[in-house]
Amino acid sequence: MAADFGIQDNEHNTLMMQKLxxxxxxxxxxxxxxxxxxxxxxxxxxxxxxxxxxxxxxxxHDNLESNTGIVDMKEVNVDSVKxxxxxxxxxxxxxxxxxxxQLLHVANIMQLSRxxxxxxxxxxxxxxPKSFFIIRQLAVKFNLQDLxxxxxxxxxxxxxxxxxxxxxxxxxxxxxEFLLTHDKSSYSEDSKLEILLxxxxxxxxSRAEYFLQIVKMxxxxxxxxxxxxxxxMNDSFCSSCAEFMKLLYLADKSPHQNLKVTVPxxxxxxxxxxxxxxxxxxxxxxxxxxxxKLTQLKYCIDFLPKCKYTVVYSEKFVIVLLPExxxxxxxxxxxxxxxxxxxxxxxxxxxxxxxxxxxxxxxxCGNNTMERYNNENMWENVECSNIKPxxxxxxxxxxxxxxxxxxxxxxxVDKHSPSVGSWSSVKPMNVVRRAPGVAVYDDRIFVAGGWNxxxxxxxxxFNSDDNTWTNVASMTIPRDDFSLCxxxxxxFAVGDGSDSYxxxxxxxxxxxxxxxxxxxxxEIMSAASTAVRIPLY
Numbered sequence: 417m418a419a420d421f422g423i424q425d426n427e428h429n430t431l432m433m434q435k436l437x438x439x440x441x442x443x444x445x446x447x448x449x450x451x452x453x454x455x456x457x458x459x460x461x462x463x464x465x466x467x468x469x470x471x472x473x474x475x476x477h478d479n480l481e482s483n484t485g486i487v488d489m490k491e492v493n494v495d496s497v498k499x500x501x502x503x504x505x506x507x508x509x510x511x512x513x514x515x516x517x518q519l520l521h522v523a524n525i526m527q528l529s530r531x532x533x534x535x536x537x538x539x540x541x542x543x544x545p546k547s548f549f550i551i552r553q554l555a556v557k558f559n560l561q562d563l564x565x566x567x568x569x570x571x572x573x574x575x576x577x578x579x580x581x582x583x584x585x586x587x588x589x590x591x592x593e594f595l596l597t598h599d600k601s602s603y604s605e606d607s608k609l610e611i612l613l614x615x616x617x618x619x620x621x622s623r624a625e626y627f628l629q630i631v632k633m634x635x636x637x638x639x640x641x642x643x644x645x646x647x648x649m650n651d652s653f654c655s656s657c658a659e660f661m662k663l664l665y666l667a668d669k670s671p672h673q674n675l676k677v678t679v680p681x682x683x684x685x686x687x688x689x690x691x692x693x694x695x696x697x698x699x700x701x702x703x704x705x706x707x708x709k710l711t712q713l714k715y716c717i718d719f720l721p722k723c724k725y726t727v728v729y730s731e732k733f734v735i736v737l738l739p740e741x742x743x744x745x746x747x748x749x750x751x752x753x754x755x756x757x758x759x760x761x762x763x764x765x766x767x768x769x770x771x772x773x774x775x776x777x778x779x780x781c782g783n784n785t786m787e788r789y790n791n792e793n794m795w796e797n798v799e800c801s802n803i804k805p806x807x808x809x810x811x812x813x814x815x816x817x818x819x820x821x822x823x824x825x826x827x828x829v830d831k832h833s834p835s836v837g838s839w840s841s842v843k844p845m846n847v848v849r850r851a852p853g854v855a856v857y858d859d860r861i862f863v864a865g866g867w868n869x870x871x872x873x874x875x876x877x878f879n880s881d882d883n884t885w886t887n888v889a890s891m892t893i894p895r896d897d898f899s900l901c902x903x904x905x906x907x908f909a910v911g912d913g914s915d916s917y918x919x920x921x922x923x924x925x926x927x928x929x930x931x932x933x934x935x936x937x938x939e940i941m942s943a944a945s946t947a948v949r950i951p952l953y
Contacts, residue, residue: 433505434506436463437506440458440459440460440505445460446458446460447460448460448461448464448475448485448487449485449486449487450487450497451487451488451489452489452492452494452497453494457497457501459501461475461485463504464504467504467505468504468527468528469529470525474487489525492518493518493522496515496518496519496521496522499519500523500528503531504526504528509531509534511534511535511538513539513542513547516535516539516554517550517557520535520554520558521558523535532558532560536560539551539555540563540566543566543567543570544577545574545577545578548567548571549578549581549583551567552564552571571595572595572598572600572601575603575607576607576611579611584614584615585614585615585618585619587615589623592615592630593626593630593633596608596611596612596634597633597634602949604638604640604749604951605634605635605636605638606639606640606643607951608634609631609634610643612627612634613647613653624653627657627660628657628659632663636664639664644664647664648664687704687711688704688706688904688948688949689702689704689705689903690702690704690705690899690901690903690908690910690919690945690946690948691727691729691945691947691948691950692910692935692938692940692945693717693720693736693940693941693945694939695717695939695940695941696937697938698716698717698718699712699713699717700712700713700715700717700734701713702948702952703933705903705904705919706903708932708933713748713952715734715746715754715755719755720736721738723739723767724767724769724943725738725739725941725943726770726771727771727944727945727946728771728773728778728946729946729947729948730776731776732747732749732950733746733748734746734948735758735778737761737765737771737778737780739765739767741760741761741762741763742757742760742761743757743759743789744756744757744758745758748948748950748951749950758789758793759789759794759795761780761787762787762795762796762797763783763785763787764783765781765785766782766806768807768851768897769782769783770782770808770809770810770943771810772810772811772812772817774815777789777790777834779810779812779817780810781805781808782805782806782807782808783806784804784805784806785805786798786805786819786832799837803819803839804822804824804825805825806823806824807822807850807851807867808822808823808850809821809822809851809852809863809866810854811855811856811861813831813856813861813880815833815834815835816831816833816834817831817832817834818830818831818832818854818861819831819832820845820849820861820863821845821849821850821851821852821863826844827844827845827846827847827849828841828844828845829841829842829843829844829845829878842878842880842883843878843884844885845876846885846887847866847868847874847876849863849872850867851866851867851913851943852865852872852896853865853898853899853900853909853910855900855902855907856902857907857922857924860877860879860880861877862875862900862907862922863876863877863878864891864900864909865891865894865896866896867896870894871912871914872895872896873890873891873892873894874890874891875887875888875889875890875891875922876888888927889922889927889928889929891920891929892920892931894912895909895912895942896912896913896914897912897942897943898910898912898913898942898943898945899911899943899945899946901945901946903947906921906922907921908920908922908932909929910940911935911940911941911943913943917934917938917939917940918931918933918934919931919935920932
């Protein structure tokens with residue numbers, strides 16, 4: 417009777433495949449030839465059958481190829497055939513964007529489904545304003561449904577970027593309509609109308625009939641008065657369309673005699689990034705971590721004191737909350753918007769003020785008190801006598817407000833349910849923390865850094881499904897009084913309350929942090945950094 421010692425030697429499989437690949441390259445014991453034009457590729461029948469459903473079906477029957485040991489592949493690229501053979505033997509493949517179509521063609525013929533998936537993953541990772549058009553074309557041509565869905569999501573988010581490319585004007589009517597009317601679009605109606613007019617005027621003769629049909633799908637009431645007036649007075653295409661002029665009139669967007677008409681300096685391009693408040697330049701800056709690009713915004717912040725404050729982003733408004741109760745906001749989706757002072761808070765929450773947004777309500781805590789800005793544009797206290805949030809982190813997660821750590825709170829975590837006004841405790845963190853960074857990432861609450869006798873670099877996350885905290889890799893440096901920001905499904909730690917102005921990124925798949933940039937020329941208010949999606953003017 418054989419004994420099962422449970423031996424599992426994965427290295428043996430690797431060595432076997434490596435040996436077979438060496439034999440292929442040395443043309444030893446090969447019993448099959450793949451011909452492409454004048455090029456011959458000696459291979460092994462059993463390896464090709466095991467690695468490709470196409471060859472498995474071919475070599476399992478009595479036919480010309482199985483009898484002669486030769487298959488002549490027509491209308492395929494020789495380099496792509498070589499890549500596919502290499503993949504079958506090694507599991508590795510060299511992919512480039514310009515050769516992806518040829519490689520997908522051959523991989524589909526050979527029925528290499530996993531290679532097709534890997535190519536699709538590569539293409540998705542290379543989506544950009546210029547590459548979008550060819551990648552979406554490949555997704556449709558080769559029925560890569562997940563890739564096609566990713567292309568559509570990209571186009572909805574970055575509509576302004578692709579609209580600047582010449583290929584956009586060659587898109588068909590149905591797809592343009594899809595992009596302009598998508599319910600997940602964050603673009604202003606001005607931007608949508610501007611993009612629609614651009615597409616229409618690229619071929620007015622055949623597309624003019626679609627103008628009103630698509631315009632009626634937009635929310636014309638949200639078109640700015642200045643832009644509507646500009647179109648009515650200066651755009652011959654719009655002014656000659658009586659029905660469009662009627663729509664503007666009914667929406668009260670038609671020209672007014674005493675109205676100063678200006679074209680809004682808006683851009684159809686939406687940017688995702690981290691908003692930085694720089695006291696050196698006295699300006700807000702947008703850092704785009706994926707593109708590694710820093711852009712200075714037009715909104716001056718020289719009126720803000722050089723002290724600790726925090727910021728939230730809600731419904732196109734950037735809102736600054738200061739320790740001395742003052743609150744300011746600016747609409748970053750309006751080109752001519754300026755800072756305005758809002759109703760002051762009721763309580764002085766100290767220098768470690770923290771805030772979160774839930775259902776358009778702004779929740780603020782610090783100095784043992786909590787309050788919120790309600791729908792009547794007034795501040796009201798939130799009862800939290802047993803919680804005493806001070807130097808605590810605040811975050812919205814699954815319709816509840818979490819208060820995490822803080823002075824005399826140690827590792828304690830509590831949550832507030834606004835719908836019923838109740839408080840409850842959840843499992844404490846693994847580490848005692850004051851002034852940590854916190855963000856919702858991958859449907860979990862991530863908490864990093866903070867203070868406990870010294871600055872911390874440790875990171876952990878909370879899973880509400882099983883009420884557990886799990887330690888993960890530590891940040892590259894200790895940080896406290898800083899921000900965790902999520903941009904394009906990536907987690908970033910921004911700045912530090914002392915003197916470090918670096919940004920690092922957490923790699924979820926490999927469980928590690930890696931520094932992505934230094935902000936050496938800036939003096940940022942680290943706790944005021946926040947993730948935003950805004951147009952650039």
